[in-house]
Amino acid sequence: MRMLALLLGLGLASAGQGTNLLVLVVDGERLENGLSVYAELDRQLEQARALADLKLRQQRALALELHRSEILTAIPELIHEIAEGEQADVVLDVAAARRIGLSSARDITAQVEALVLQRFGAVDPERP
Amino acid sequence: MRTAFWLLLLLKFSATAHAAEVVIVDLSDAYTRSQALAGLLAEVDAELQAIRARHQPQLQAARQQLQRVRREQPEVRDAQLELARRIARIEAAVEQEEEALAAANERAIAQVDRAIARAKRQLAQRLQVPVVLDIRETHYLRPGCSCERSGELFALLNELLPRVSLQLDAAERAADADSSG
Numbered sequence: 001m002r003m004l005a006l007l008l009g010l011g012l013a014s015a016g017q018g019t020n021l022l023v024l025v026v027d028g029e030r031l032e033n034g035l036s037v038y039a040e041l042d043r044q045l046e047q048a049r050a051l052a053d054l055k056l057r058q059q060r061a062l063a064l065e066l067h068r069s070e071i072l073t074a075i076p077e078l079i080h081e082i083a084e085g086e087q088a089d090v091v092l093d094v095a096a097a098r099r100i101g102l103s104s105a106r107d108i109t110a111q112v113e114a115l116v117l118q119r120f121g122a123v124d125p126e127r128p
Numbered sequence: 129m130r131t132a133f134w135l136l137l138l139l140k141f142s143a144t145a146h147a148a149e150v151v152i153v154d155l156s157d158a159y160t161r162s163q164a165l166a167g168l169l170a171e172v173d174a175e176l177q178a179i180r181a182r183h184q185p186q187l188q189a190a191r192q193q194l195q196r197v198r199r200e201q202p203e204v205r206d207a208q209l210e211l212a213r214r215i216a217r218i219e220a221a222v223e224q225e226e227e228a229l230a231a232a233n234e235r236a237i238a239q240v241d242r243a244i245a246r247a248k249r250q251l252a253q254r255l256q257v258p259v260v261l262d263i264r265e266t267h268y269l270r271p272g273c274s275c276e277r278s279g280e281l282f283a284l285l286n287e288l289l290p291r292v293s294l295q296l297d298a299a300e301r302a303a304d305a306d307s308s309g
Contacts, residue, residue: 021275023150026267076267083268090150090275096265100150100258 021089024082025097027109031075035113037121041068071120078115082108151255152273153281154263155244161282164243164292168236171294172229179225187218232294243289244281250288251281 027034041064048060083091086108097105159165194211197204248260255277263269269276 021150021273024268028267079267083270088268089270089273090152090266091268092150092261092266096261099265100261102150 022087023097023102023105024086024088024091024108025094025102025105026079026091026107026112028093028095030109031112031116032072035071035116037071037116038068067120071116074120075112075116078112078119079108082111082115149257150275151251151257151260151277152263152266152269152275153248153251153260153278154276155278155281156263158240158244158282161278162240162244162289163286164240164289165237167291168233168240168294172233175229175294175296176226179222179229182225183218183222187215187222190215190218228296229294232296236292236294239292240289243285247281247284247288250284251277254280 045061045064048057048064051057051060079091082088091108092102092105094107094109097103159169190211194208194215197207197211201207252258252260260277260281263276
């Protein structure tokens, strides 16, 4: 009886856990296109395009594009940073996790977004 | 004591079974780890050199001849025109053979792609996972992770398809040879 309880207990535990690898997931599409910081950059880009001074307009637009590019370049590094901090084995894209039916893995998209905002959120409109 | 033994056994079984749930392969160095692809690469290279070796002497001779005629008999237009046509025919033949080689290469690569898909399915079956993921579907992979099974995939692939041959159309090749002569 005790053995049966033990077996059941272990079975349930492993079914809930899903894997003994620490697998995290991230929404790559959202990080590439859907972050609030991008909307802010787009808004500032629109403002920059309305500037009368051509040189200033081009400088602002270039600075904003560069800022966006910096964010996109930093995202993989931020994911690595979080994964290493969590001692994760794998960070899968949500689409891949869905393909293998892995629904229990923790989603770190919000964590990455928070780091992006913390490090790149402040866009200085005066920056040339 | 017995309970502890069973517990340990179960824990071990549980860990092993679930460790294989995420399986990732990295195919970025397939051109060196797949015997078929490595062989194909060498064969394509050899074929390219053979095409050049087949046509280069005629091409060079025709170009030198044209230069000589232009220098020595600039007024003989027909001879110059005929040589220019011959050069164009040889160049077209080279291009045609290179295109045939590229097409054969694509067919061979498609064969390897199908074998890779089969190897992935077999690996998934062996490891009891629904699907084998490609490293491009991950954003991070811990170095040395037990989920990284590229070695097994390449072993399977090399068993399934140890070599692949370029199926160059012989008739096409003969036609090319005729047109370049």
